[in-house]
Amino acid sequence: MTAGDSEVGKLAGKDLHLDKPNPARMYDYVLGGDLNYAMDRQLVDELMTAMPRARDTALLNRYWLRRVVRYGAQQGIRQFLDLGSGMPTVGQVHEIAQEVDPDSRVVYVDNERIAVAHSEIVLEGDDRAEMIGADAERVDEVLGHPTTRRLLDFDQPVMVLMSALVHYFSPEERDAAAMIARYRGALASGSYLALSSFTGDQQDEEMFRAVELSKDTTEPIHLRSRDDVRELMAGFELVDPGVVFTPQWHPDSPGDVGDEPALSGVLAAVGYKP
Structure with a gap:
């Protein structure tokens, strides 16, 4: 990617509210x-004062994402679309x-x-x-982007990742279900959606x-x-164990779940497109 093609430059005209704290930078x-x-x-x-376990919550979500990607790769997925990916x-x-x-x-x-500028470097x-x-x-901008078209073949299975994304969608103002349905419609049979909130x-x-x-x-x-997450996964077959707290989704060992998985504060699910 040349300087003239920089994705940062393409964002220059967008209203990004750089005068307020940003979740991607906060997560970083x-x-x-x-x-x-x-x-x-x-x-x-x-x-952190209000919610001392916030760092654990962030880490548990990150660990879940890694397990999800590994699971997808083990199922034969070789293409990943990471939406709202944040900082590398x-x-x-x-x-x-x-x-x-x-x-x-x-x-990504x-x-x-x-996030975009540093990702270009990494x-x-x-x-x-x-x-x-x-x-x-x-959705059309993402799917039609030259980089997306070059790297991903939507005639073949793709894993779409929405890690800690949909909880930023106000139910009154933004239709997460409609967005997900549009991505689902673009996916080939055998694709997956991984979502946490x-x-x-x-x-x-x-x-x-x-x-x-x-x-x-x-x-x-x-x-x-939990019911909201199930509704967002409509059109996908939930992978066992369904909608659960992040430590409960395919833990590397039983001890990783802990005594109170609900304290992770984040529900997660993975769905398969038949």
Whole structure:
């Protein structure tokens, strides 16, 4: 990718609210990264006071994502579309997938400028994994992007990843189900959708205080119930064990689940398109 083709430049005209904390940069800070601003760190520090287990929640979701990618690769998936991918971190999707098959191809999608810019640097030299600067909700823009068309063959199975994405969709203003249906319609039989979302199910006051704090960010959190997640997975056959908390989905060992998996605060599911 040349400087003239930079995805960051293509985002220049988009309203990205750079004057507010951003979830992608906040997540980066929670995971120990340095691709964030002082305002992101300040709000995360407040969040950690309100919800001390926030870092564990973020890590458990990241571990779930890695297991999902490994599962998909083991099922023969060699193409991955990671929507709302955020900042590049150790154990990114392409690293996990290419451990199984070096020819695996990954398209990352995000509209946060720092995430896009840093991804271009991290992915330089890997012609099978690229980042595009786009809003995941603009389905035609994502699927029609030259990079998507070059790297992914939608006549063959693809795993679509929506890790910690849909809880930023206000049910009153944004139709997550319609977005997912459009991606589903583009997928070949044998494809997968992996989705995770913050939830209010079985949660204590820590979660609800964190949701209140999120109202000061560019993307406030909207909690999804187990039934909400099932509805979003319509048209896919749920992979066992269905809609569960992140530590419960195909743990590497029984001990990884812990005594209170609900404290992860995030529900997750993987569905197969028949």
